Amino acid sequence: MTDLPTETVAWLGASGFTVKDEAIWLEALTHGSFNSGSPSQENHAKDYQRLEFLGDRVLGLAVASWLYRASDSHEGQLSQRLNALVSGRTCARIARSIAMPDHLRLGKQAREDGGADSDNILGDVMEALIGASFLDNGFDVTRDVIFALWASDLSGDAGKAKHPKSALQEWAAHNKRAMPQYDVTSRQGPDHASRFTVQVSVHNVGKAEATATSKSEAEKLAAKAFLDEFG
Template sequence: MPKGPTLSADMAAFSDRLGHRFERPALLQRALTHASAGSATRPHNQRLEFLGDRVLGLVMAETLFSADKDATEGQLAPRFNALVRKEACAAIARKIDLGAVLRLGRSEMISGGRRKEALLGDAMEAVLAAVYLDAGLEAARAVILSHWDDKIEQVDADARDPKTALQEWAQARGEAPPRYVELDRDGPPHAPVFTIEAQLQDGRRAQGKAGAKRQAEQAAAQALLRQVAQE
């Protein structure tokens, strides 16, 4: 890919927050372009998202494999899933304010695309691919480990599936298992956004949004777990 034009001030500031100076700025511009803003002359980030997911996966698999040499595959797998899932990527994206520089089409901007979990997570993966293509695996590894360091440290706590944890919490108190109710499905058919509400028998409830129903259920369960923990 050619080097292309220089970055805008906002994208240059984002590059600084990310911790990587791009030799080929066009890679970052593409990584931050959602499909809704893509065109024949402005490629979008879906292919980069595919690659970035694999780059992140390799770095996290190697990191976990090296960090705990006695861990079994059954112990490593949930830790890995906690670090690479869309919610984790979206959390990093929010930390470095990726949404502020995300290029979106009009419909996505109107519907709050800069805050959507799925869009942020996908774009974060695309950005990691851009770093990889720009400077190689070691550069991508450095960026990943610098932003995921806190998550790696607390991975055992995060590795527990929120739906399972919420069900165990309810059962320990003699309650029925949580219910998950779909409240809304928004967006185009190729990129839906689900709003799911997790409900406990005692009336407590919380909502989650994501681009897949299962992820929205997990987000709702996580929100409800935080609620009961605070109470």
């Protein structure tokens, strides 16, 4: 088993992680391409995919617990913020902020192809590190590391300012409901001063209605009204 480089151990410590079992952290930082030069299966290093699977769930639980305690928002709003905070893009940005690219174990071709700056790889490895931390130190320690690394995002506006129609569509998908349907139920007034009434409905959930001077604005207000009532 290859040892975890001393500089990587120091980097992990500076990033807030506590390393006990080095093998787990080596696995978390290893991309599948790293094995491309290994002639035999027994020489293959474990890659991060299993730890990524675990870390994704640990991250979700930690962030969900923070959101639950931090506000009295309804489920739809909580889900909207959670999705933004645990997204691959957010994970990748945080990975860059702690200089993760310098410590990734990538195959030569993958590195030359820009793998060290790939949102997909960086986001996945960030989750893998969280999985490694969970196995090595438990949930409470890992949760605190997440809270520290995600501090500015948790206290910021990530996931808050989303267009109501997008938010409603995400709510429907998350709750395994049919996609929202928008219908103009009324149009009144002359062309230069029309007022549109739009009804949005989600099958087996309910309906909401709103009126505005344009169809798009009425749809937006109807979606917001629906989320306020049913979300």
